[in-house]
Amino acid sequence: MHTCLTVVKIPTGRGKVSKFYCQQSQENSLVAIFPDENYNSDRPLLYYAKKAALIEGYDVLCISYRRKLTWRDMGLYTIDIEADSGTDIVRKCLKKTYKRIFFVSKGIGTEVAGIVSNRLGYEKIRNIFLSPTYHTIKHIANSRCIVVVGTNDSIFTQNCISKIQEHRNVEFISIKDANRHLEVPDNINKTMEVLGQVTGTYARFFKELV
Template sequence: MNKKFIQLKSQWGVTLENIYIEQNSDTLVIILPGEGYSNAKPIMYYTQKIASEIGLDVLCIDYGFQISHKGFDINTEFDIVAKESEQVLKKCLSKNYKRIIFIGKSLGTIIQNELSKELVDYEQVHIYLTPVDKTFENITNHPCLAITGTADNKINSFNMLKIEKMKNIELVKIDNGNHRLECSDTLKSIEMLNKTMKILKEFIIKIKKKPKKKHIEI
């Protein structure tokens, strides 16, 4: 395992140190956290560990506003975060990856849909952790896993019904889970985390076993 940091000077005045783990895999996992849920938080931290344990290459993308501890306005600053995330990603695409697995949480699910447009020549898989209403303004047609809590107030019933009907999305609901996939009971929250990670790991392993499509060189 070769772990290094991909640096990027952010418009928020900080230098991002994005973790990049190389394991000679032909699959790259791109992890994109939520607005108030960084890569150091439990779901993102264990997602990185699981992807690494399975033997995949992993890129954890941070956001400038998070590292600088500044506010974020999705209406005026989303394009900046998406562009910086793209710049980090492009620094890691020097080798011939055949498959890209996006794993985003909340805000990250919106960003992964944007980044998906730039990677049309790669086989893609998307994992949406606690998607929000805005996620479905630009939904991907690639194979997807969506994990959401039944008590998550960041997604409305219309969009929940929409993803339930989409054939390319495997939807899993965590009973009583809020937007952080937690609840008021600490031990039950740990159980939710355990369940989420098991589902995530099983899905990634299933995807890993599938034959990969040939990468198109342009």
């Protein structure tokens, strides 16, 4: 990890701030992280996305939402409101020129990340969608992306999986026995294996040149 790291707090609204971890390097990449319901960028799956990006010398933007999002917001106007804010925040970071832009999102955050990707241009963004929702499918179809889903996900079912597997731009990773949280209930060893697998996917994804 680079030692010359500046942390900038960007107001999101309603007293919330997004954190922008900026490396000294003038030519690097940006990773923006879009959290889930009750799952911010300090929780394991997203923390290690941030960690993997910083190790590569990339800048990291940890998005905070203006209001608390829940599963009840799926597909609703409240997602668009957060996407408005998220787009503005990402654009502020884009005052610096980046070689590549990556989005990592989880759960309800995949909808926000998908809309922001659309507004900035799907072709400009590489996405990792963790446990997406049905409403994210249209964004997955238009993105060069990796989608990670547990076989016991109660929301992103086999019907959803079949829809995204039709697209050659999508790399699909199925995690055996994992639930929507990408955990294996009552089995800490398997849960840690899942975390390791997803973290390894980040490391590979961030190193890809094209």
